[in-house]
Amino acid sequence: MIHKIAPSVLAADFANLQRDVEMVNESEADWFHIDIMDGVFVPNISFGFPVMQAIAKHATKPLDVHLMIINPDEYIQACADAGAEVITVHYEACTHLHRTLCAIREVGCLAGVAINPHTPVHLLNDVFNEIDLICVMSVNPGFGGQKFIENTYTKLQQLKNICELKGHYPYIEVDGGVNVENYQKLLECGANVLVAGSSVFASADPTKTIWELKQ
Numbered sequence: 300m301i302h303k304i305a306p307s308v309l310a311a312d313f314a315n316l317q318r319d320v321e322m323v324n325e326s327e328a329d330w331f332h333i334d335i336m337d338g339v340f341v342p343n344i345s346f347g348f349p350v351m352q353a354i355a356k357h358a359t360k361p362l363d364v365h366l367m368i369i370n371p372d373e374y375i376q377a378c379a380d381a382g383a384e385v386i387t388v389h390y391e392a393c394t395h396l397h398r399t400l401c402a403i404r405e406v407g408c409l410a411g412v413a414i415n416p417h418t419p420v421h422l423l424n425d426v427f428n429e430i431d432l433i434c435v436m437s438v439n440p441g442f443g444g445q446k447f448i449e450n451t452y453t454k455l456q457q458l459k460n461i462c463e464l465k466g467h468y469p470y471i472e473v474d475g476g477v478n479v480e481n482y483q484k485l486l487e488c489g490a491n492v493l494v495a496g497s498s499v500f501a502s503a504d505p506t507k508t509i510w511e512l513k514q
Contacts, residue, residue: 302486303329304512305363305472306505307496308354309345310443316350319500320357326509330363330385332474332494337368340392341441348381355382363432363492365413365474367440368392372399379406387411387434387472390418400429413474415440416448420457430469432492433458438475444497447476452488459489479511 306328311319323331333351338344345367355362361384366374371388378386386408393399396412403410411432412423416439423430435454438445455471462468472492473485482493493512502508 302491302493302513303470304509305330305332305492305494306499306509307332307334307443307474307494309334310496310500312500316354317357319505320354322505323509324357324359326506327513328360328509330361330492331358332496333362333364333383335364335366335368335374336441340369340389341367343441348377351378351381351383358382361385363387363411363472363494365411365434366392367413372402375399375402375408376406379408383408385409385411385432387413387432389413389415389440390422391415397426397429400426404429404431409470411470411472413440414454416450420454420461424461427461427465427469428467432470432472434472434474434494435490436475437473437477440475444501445476447478447481452484455485455488455490462489477512479508482512 336343336345363385364383365387386403400410409431413434437451470492471490473490474494477493477495478498499505499508
């Protein structure tokens with residue numbers, strides 16, 4: 300599988316959001332990564348569905364929506380209506396994860412599960428075949444620009460082994476601290492979707508950085 304690059308809009312310039320969306324459109328990126336935070340599940344608030352709809356209006360690539368919120372079930376339909384093609388919820392926020400994954404698929408979206416740095420991958424075993432994407436958080440969720448957590452490599456290798464054992468191959472996404480220095484090792488360990496925020500939008504040439512991450 301050729302890996303995908305999903306620039307995180309959280310790191311974009313909100314005063315020039317259309318400009319940055321068009322830059323991603325014209326780059327070699329594959330998806331837009333949209334972080335929706337509620338200030339409860341994570342200690343930050345990002346943006347809601349009106350901003351997401353504005354992004355969708357100009358985006359020519361799929362929206363990969365990451366719900367860092369409590370009670371994500373209440374917003375699945377709203378996400379789909381706002382343009383999401385992938386909806387990812389947190390394992391730690393879902394009391395009935397199987398039901399949530401089925402609900403995401405029922406609205407026509409790919410169903411993703413994110414796991415925090417302290418959450419072991421084996422906890423996904425019983426719902427593994429219902430998952431279209433697993434997002435491994437390589438920083439503690441809530442803020443961009445954090446230091447990459449090295450144990451992520453081990454978790455990716457564990458997920459790769461589970462995929463081979465079960466014969467089911469969801470996207471394996473890494474979110475947090477991804478850059479041109481570590482992306483090759485992430486791919487070698489099993490990742491095939493790279494979320495890059497600060498490393499893209501804070502670079503001198505974001506289009507070139509996306510190109511480098513895609514190689």
